[in-house]
Amino acid sequence: MARTASKRIALPAVVDLDSLDGIRDGLIDALDVGAVTVDAGAVERLATNALFMLMSAAETAKQHNFAFSIEAPSAVMLAAVDRLGLDGHFQGLIRR
DSSP: OOOOEEEEEEOOSEESHHHHHHHHHHHHHHHTTEEEEEEOTTOSEEOHHHHHHHHHHHHHHHHTTOOEEEESOOHHHHHHHHHTTOHHHHTTTEEO
């Protein structure tokens, strides 16, 4: 099967250690078939590990020549990226 599909992953309001396994599994499945758009508009609380997981997913997409973007991130998510000094890693991924 050709790997040209596009998948959308919606992050929940709380992206903590309890929710990471499910999100990770969804990202793995999505990256198996093509481009991924992550909808981050509902995020109200975010674990640092979630940001690292998104960075890893973006790198995997890049290695497979798939597009990866984070759409409409919440103010909470943007603040976490800034507070942790990860702006450079998310530059080019975030679409507002």
